Amino acid sequence: MSLCPMPGSDPETNGDLSADIWQLENALARCASQVKMIKHCQDENDAQTRQPAQGAD
Structure with missing residues (x-):
């Protein structure tokens, strides 16, 4: 994870602003992917933790 x-951002024209928005949307999408991956790993870990150990009877 990073x-x-x-x-x-320091846009001077509408074109600059459009490019900045595109870059921000891509950065947010990459960040969201990392968050989803971490959440998935945590959910899997939680599920494994809730399962009783085999032979614990």
Whole structure:
């Protein structure tokens, strides 16, 4: 896992602003993918933790 850096922005034209929005949307999508992966791993770990150990009777 790595930090989710957000790109800097200093648009001067509408075209610059459009490009900045596109870059931000992509950065947010990459960050969301990392969050989903971590959540999935945590859910799997929680499910394994809740299962009783075999031979625990």
